[in-house]
Amino acid sequence: MPNAEPLKNIRNIGISAHIDSGKTTLSERILYYTGRIHRLGEVHGDGPGATMDYMELERERGITITSAATTVRWGEAVINLIDTPGHVDFTIEVERSLRVLDGAILVLCAVGGVQAQSLTIDRQMRRYHVPRLAFINKMDRVGADPFRVVQQMKDRLDCDAVLMQLPIGREADFRGVIDLVTMEAVYFDGPHGEHVRREPIPAELLESARQARQQMLESLAMYSDELLEILLAEEEPPQDLIWRVAKAATCSLQMTPVFLGSAFKNKGVQPLLDAVVRLLPSPLEVEVRAIPPGEESPSMLLSADPAAPAVAMAFKLVEDPFGALTFLRVYQGTLTKGGYYYNQRTGKRERFGRIVRMHADKREDIDGATAGDIVAVVGLDAASGDTYAESYPACTLERMYIPEPVIKMSITPVERNSAERLAKALARFRREDPTLHVTIDEESGETLIAGMGELHLDIYVERLRREYGVDVLVGAPKVNYREAPTEPTTFNVRHRKQTGGAGQYAHIIGKMEPLPEDSEETFVFEECIVGGRIPKQYIPAIEKGLRSSLEKGPLAGYPIVGLKVIVEDGSYHEVDSSDLAFQICAQMVMREAFPQTRPVLLEPIMKIEIECPESAQGSVVGDLISRRGVVLGTHSLGNIVRIEGEVPLAETFGYSTTLRSLTQGQGTFTLEFSKYRRVPPSIQEEIILQRKRSRMPSNSGVSSKA
Ligand SMILES: Nc1nc2c(ncn2[C@@H]2O[C@H](COP(=O)(O)OP(=O)(O)OP(=O)(O)O)[C@@H](O)[C@H]2O)c(=O)[nH]1
Numbered sequence: 194m195p196n197a198e199p200l201k202n203i204r205n206i207g208i209s210a211h212i213d214s215g216k217t218t219l220s221e222r223i224l225y226y227t228g229r230i231h232r233l234g235e236v237h238g239d240g241p242g243a244t245m246d247y248m249e250l251e252r253e254r255g256i257t258i259t260s261a262a263t264t265v266r267w268g269e270a271v272i273n274l275i276d277t278p279g280h281v282d283f284t285i286e287v288e289r290s291l292r293v294l295d296g297a298i299l300v301l302c303a304v305g306g307v308q309a310q311s312l313t314i315d316r317q318m319r320r321y322h323v324p325r326l327a328f329i330n331k332m333d334r335v336g337a338d339p340f341r342v343v344q345q346m347k348d349r350l351d352c353d354a355v356l357m358q359l360p361i362g363r364e365a366d367f368r369g370v371i372d373l374v375t376m377e378a379v380y381f382d383g384p385h386g387e388h389v390r391r392e393p394i395p396a397e398l399l400e401s402a403r404q405a406r407q408q409m410l411e412s413l414a415m416y417s418d419e420l421l422e423i424l425l426a427e428e429e430p431p432q433d434l435i436w437r438v439a440k441a442a443t444c445s446l447q448m449t450p451v452f453l454g455s456a457f458k459n460k461g462v463q464p465l466l467d468a469v470v471r472l473l474p475s476p477l478e479v480e481v482r483a484i485p486p487g488e489e490s491p492s493m494l495l496s497a498d499p500a501a502p503a504v505a506m507a508f509k510l511v512e513d514p515f516g517a518l519t520f521l522r523v524y525q526g527t528l529t530k531g532g533y534y535y536n537q538r539t540g541k542r543e544r545f546g547r548i549v550r551m552h553a554d555k556r557e558d559i560d561g562a563t564a565g566d567i568v569a570v571v572g573l574d575a576a577s578g579d580t581y582a583e584s585y586p587a588c589t590l591e592r593m594y595i596p597e598p599v600i601k602m603s604i605t606p607v608e609r610n611s612a613e614r615l616a617k618a619l620a621r622f623r624r625e626d627p628t629l630h631v632t633i634d635e636e637s638g639e640t641l642i643a644g645m646g647e648l649h650l651d652i653y654v655e656r657l658r659r660e661y662g663v664d665v666l667v668g669a670p671k672v673n674y675r676e677a678p679t680e681p682t683t684f685n686v687r688h689r690k691q692t693g694g695a696g697q698y699a700h701i702i703g704k705m706e707p708l709p710e711d712s713e714e715t716f717v718f719e720e721c722i723v724g725g726r727i728p729k730q731y732i733p734a735i736e737k738g739l740r741s742s743l744e745k746g747p748l749a750g751y752p753i754v755g756l757k758v759i760v761e762d763g764s765y766h767e768v769d770s771s772d773l774a775f776q777i778c779a780q781m782v783m784r785e786a787f788p789q790t791r792p793v794l795l796e797p798i799m800k801i802e803i804e805c806p807e808s809a810q811g812s813v814v815g816d817l818i819s820r821r822g823v824v825l826g827t828h829s830l831g832n833i834v835r836i837e838g839e840v841p842l843a844e845t846f847g848y849s850t851t852l853r854s855l856t857q858g859q860g861t862f863t864l865e866f867s868k869y870r871r872v873p874p875s876i877q878e879e880i881i882l883q884r885k886r887s888r889m890p891s892n893s894g895v896s897s898k899a
Pocket of ligand 1: 334
């Protein structure tokens with residue numbers, strides 16, 4: 194029978210955070226304390242590696258590349274746990290996970306505090322309205338300061354972070370936590386901290402615990418008149434009221450409760466799991482709306498009733514030696530083994546022959562799953578974000594936000610006979626990761642891969658070698674520039690072809706202008722033709738002709754963005770006008786008029802965050818400025834400094850090598866696409882010249898630099 198767990202006991206949570214904050218180590222401890230594994234594997238070191246980093250590459254590089262999913266039990270609760278990567282280049286994994294989860298744990302380093310990726314994760318959690326707890330990890334490290342991290346959460350994440358615990362001891366002396374709700378000291382005994390021991394608070398900490406509790410209660414009272422009145426009457430609030438108020442404020446995203454620990458030193462994990470159950474919502478408490486057929490907005494409220502028609506969303510595709518696995522979140526009704534369900538994108542009816550519950554890379558067969566559950570189905574022909582339902586058309590769930598790629602590079606198989614394996618591998622990666630784009634360069638015939646950053650593409654090059662035995666030569670990374678208008682212009686273009694056979698006639702008059710800088714659109718088409726000067730039937734052909742010309746701009750063949758075209762007038766011929774004639778005329782409009790808008794090249798600007806020893810700050814900042822970068826802020830964290838800035842993507846290739854040498858290997862950085870900005874004129878000329886050279890035929894006798 195489908196999952197018999199009462200929905201109120203299910204928690205679907207993700208663990209997300211900045212690189213190296215300890216998500217995988219925390220996941221490992223959770224698996225251990227919930228009895229899913231009986232041996233702790235460390236992310237680094239010579240052991241077999243952490244269970245959740247099951248890909249060999251993850252074990253070697255000690256990083257989490259793909260989201261691993263697993264289900265654990267904690268008391269009465271069933272927790273579906275997704276461990277997500279911390280690298281901004283794998284943001285799609287985080288997007289995907291947060292999209293289908295009901296709550297999250299935001300892991301922060303007690304030393305590093307709020308770092309670049311924390312900001313990205315925070316934005317993603319808000320985008321998908323995901324309530325979250327914060328776990329300040331690495332409390333055992335030198336320089337651990339939870340109060341500074343809480344203040345950073347308030348300042349940089351603009352969230353009401355409320356400490357629910359106090360540390361007992363600091364750094365190497367970190368021994369446990371004080372539970373400010375129950376006012377108890379909590380210790381973690383045994384070789385792996387598996388025995389939780391609650392004691393009275395040590396006398397020397399009692400006063401600070403009382404003050405911290407008062408601070409916590411006053412913060413919570415902002416969300417509850419009932420609690421406020423009790424505090425004003427100077428009475429002792431009941432614990433269940435404190436938890437109830439904290440849960441309501443957390444689920445409404447008004448507050449972020451903060452817990453402390455050291456996953457590596459096996460401290461603080463069990464109270465965090467208690468908080469997941471107490472403070473994060475069950476699927477019953479999360480309102481999910483779907484988009485009815487033919488509509489734009491999610492107006493259809495889904496029901497958790499197991500008897501309602503099934504609705505589920507595919508959020509992750511993984512192909513492994515046993516076949517294609519599609520991870521699904523069930524939003525309504527029940528999925529049953531052997532049942533048939535329709536893909537709402539393709540309309541195809543598919544049989545769910547095998548339904549499994551996942552534990553990292555192992556699978557457990559089940560007979561079905563109900564609303565709220567996260568399971569995987571074997572052998573579906575799905576794409577990330579697809580909705581499945583019992584009928585067609587039934588509804589679709591909102592699509593995920595898929596960021597555009599900002600960098601591309603060519604890949605050429607070293608051995609000609611591996612071309613087929615290369616194509617198969619890229620098709621698989623593409624299905625799993627919609628932010629990976631694969632195209633063929635029309636001029637060179639090379640295979641181009643495009644993604645979210647150098648690391649994102651490097652990982653795929655490495656996976657090609659390891660998983661498919663395909664070695665590739667990688668071309669220099671190329672920046673996805675854009676071409677944008679800077680001034681308005683008018684146009685009056687006539688297309689007439691009267692040679693033998695059917696003639697062609699089309700005439701379009703109008704204007705084009707730049708879109709506002711902050712516009713989310715890349716192209717807007719409007720028409721305000723009166724009196725049938727151009728019959729309405731030809732308007733779609735005009736738009737089609739204009740859009741077909743956006744792909745290659747006149748400066749250097751890059752896509753055109755930020756353009757608005759308004760067709761105001763024109764004329765047509767009863768016999769010679771046609772869709773084709775107006776489509777050709779529209780292409781002529783772009784060829785003739787767009788250059789008059791004084792277009793410029795735009796380049797992707799990356800948000801960069803660097804952490805390095807204070808002693809290297811001068812040389813790191815100097816190098817960043819030499820890359821046309823700007824420093825937006827620096828924050829001192831003891832002997833480490835965090836430098837925040839912006840830098841053109843084109844100036845960041847190979848930056849990891851430079852940073853390593855500038856900081857004797859101590860520096861780390863994250864790069865995340867921020868916006869497009871105009872290229873300086875001198876560099877624009879150079880890019881256009883290079884582009885022209887690369888397009889010249891090789892026997893042109895003109896030497897072309899690499
Ligand atoms: N001192 C200390 N080190 C920790 C703690 N938790 C994790 N680490 C170490 O920090 C490093 C990164 O840990 P991971 O668990 O891989 O971090 P992650 O966030 O999963 O990393 P990515 O997924 O690659 O972003 C490893 O060397 C861990 O052993 C902790 O509580 N204290």
